[in-house]
Amino acid sequence: MPVETETRIDSPITADAKINHGKTRLGVFNVRLRTRALSAPDVSAKGETFKRTLIALAAVLVSLAFCEALARVVICITKPAIYGNQEMDAKMRLAMTPLPKNKPCIYFLGTSHTSRGVYTDLIASRLKDKGYDIECRNLACGGSFPSDELFILQHALEKSPYRFSMIYECNQGGFAAQPSYAFGVGALGKSLYYKNTQSNWPILKKFDLWMKKHLYLVRYRAILKQRLTAIPKMIFSPNPIVWERKKVYSVQDDISPQGWAPVYPVYDAKLLDKSIAVRKVQVEYFNPTAGLNSTRDRYYLLEKVFDFAKYRQVPMTMLWLPLHPRMRDAFTAEMKMTDEQLTNKFQRAAALDKVNLIDLHITDKAQNFADGDHLNAIGSVDISNKIADQLLADSKTYLDPLLGKKQ
């Protein structure tokens, strides 16, 4: 990159780095800056200055217009995501689809583990078979944080403010998130609706919102950044799974009516090896003293979800999803520690916030997984059946309140 641009000899201030190699003089500090008093500059004719200023302003405007046009081209190559990524868009569409009047709903929230792993359509049909006409919606998004999920839920409730309960995922797959990831923001942070404006002054706020409304450069800033950095990111992709995922289903096209996004169809030994290898790199960031706090953005914010449920007096359940047995074996110490921490957290939540737990985290079915922590299509059918079984087995806790039946 350009460094000092004004190093020409005729510059008024120039570093004169003549090194004196003389015997008695050290060549360490003999840099001299020559400064001459600036004579009064020639005052150009006012008309000429005015003309040049006008041309300069026009040039800036033309450049802005050109960049805006370029941004529109870049954005319109493919449909841009409104809420940070295509998956969140799909889940928002589902959330905004009103439920039949007074039909209760169970919302499944969480990350990619739930999005790919909980077949909500199947759960709903199992419940219906037993006489529980309850909608089940999977609103979980890959890479999301509790704040993202609450944002989606908030919109779902605006459209369908009926009886509902929440099932929130928990999984240790992300226990070893890289700091750069943990310190970052989720899909919502990249969406248009995050902090509509960062300005505090009313005039700037108005100007900011006006720009967001009319300029693609402003409205799609995050997406522009994503797209313009896509090629180098692909080359230096730290996560090889990204490449594999392109070969199977895509979230926006293959999402089920109730939100299941089965990205990974079957077991893939290669994918498993790669995901474990990736985690092995990431695990170096695991904080043995802080444990789960090392992914503070993901787990720490769970408190927000608990608070939400408590405030809205919504029945809440935590869903502890399984990991591939090899994943557990690869990180025995970390798993033991996070198992304990999660158990304590749930016990505390159960006591304080009346949060239930569906614990499915122990499994030995390796074939159910696509990689170390994501269930494949077969696994998600299996786990969804187990969830349905548990909901039906304890229907007094999970289902009857939704139908208005007395416990």
Place this chain on the structure above:
Amino acid sequence: MNFISTQFVIFMLVTWGLFLVLPPRYRWHMLLAASYVFYATWSIPFVAVILLTTSVDYLASKIIFANASPKFRKMTLWTAIAVNLLVLGYFKYFNFFLDINASLMKYLGVANTMPKHLEILLPLGISYYTFEAISYLVDVYRGAKPAPNWLSYNFYIMYFPHLISGPIIRFNELWPQYKEGIQTPEFARVGKGLELLVLGYMFKLIIADNCAGIADPVFAKPESASVLATYTAVLAFAGQLYFDFLGYTHIARGASLMFNLELPINFKHPLNADNMADFWQRWQISLSRWLHDYLYVPLGGSRKFLPRTMLNVFITLMVAGIWHGAGWIYVILGLYFGLNVAGYHAWRRLRKKLFKSKDKVITHHPLYVSVAHVITFTLIVLSGVFFRSTSVQTEVVIFDHLIRFKKLFEQIAEAAARDSFTEIGICFSMIVILISGPYVVRLYERLYQPMPYWVKLQTATAALLLCWIFCAEYIPPFIYFQF
């Protein structure tokens, strides 16, 4: 008020507008008022500190200049310098002294009656304006004319583009530019100012801040990072530090040019230095120049025999290290630079004795030059570890990682097997970015400089938009603001 904020943009626009409408002779008065506003947005009480020190310095300079008695002049000079250093010492080093005292008392087994720590905030830019004040006093003592009035001296210290992080300028370099009023800048000069501003923002927002995102997690928890990640972080920090400070200097110089006042350059491709002595001629030139003129030369410079020269160099660079901050890590930083540069001088003397007349031939040989560049580059990048680490323990952990070459190669092979080239790519890119400076400048001057001004403006607008799009989620303040 940070240089990277909406407030600063508004401040600049308003100040520049006022600057243009005012008659030339009143412009610097307005700039002085604006500088006070600029400083007061950080802290109003610290304005009083500057008022106090500038008043003392101005009075002292008048006394020194007017008085004929050498003894009295010397005494006044030392008193004024002592006042400046005491203020600096209190705000910047007092807690460090308390730490040393506590450790010493503990070691001696004596009860410590002093407090362990005081809540002292550091006035912004104190290291810079203290050095400027000392240079002014010494120059007057050496025969230069003092400022004609308090306001003109105050402007020299307070002028906002260089107030916070330099460049450290001399009074007789700035004063001629405003003593007869400040003329309206030529169109080309405004263009140059804007060019520097845009470049500065690009360096800071696109390169430095994104490098910070790579370096910060590793320096925050080095024991958890892999060897490859540590290498990446150390290189990324070298890039962050250089482009952060370079970006600041460009913005400062660019903003100043908009007001038709030139500030000196501060960098000259330091990462391309031949040796560590050469590095100090290229890195923060205004500071090295100050240290040379007001410390190294008075200590005897290189006029004495070799060990004495080495000692002088060592002391000077120790001061440079400690100037950066209070704490053992800065002492180590000074020690590191001192040993490196003093060592280089010893080597140079030895080399001349060994090679005699062939010395020049050997030192100009491409192999020697390449090896010298690689060694110097490595030493400079490693100095970043001392600079960035928050404690001596962090330094130890990072250096422990850096010497595990076997593990490094294993991790590179492992990453390659996983098709994960992120860290390797970053390392390679950082080295290219850090050493390609002179070539890029040459290209830049050949391609960009001959363009018509309106094309330059269009490019600058596009560059600013790029800065805005590519800037990191979190924009940290300039690193040198803390000094």
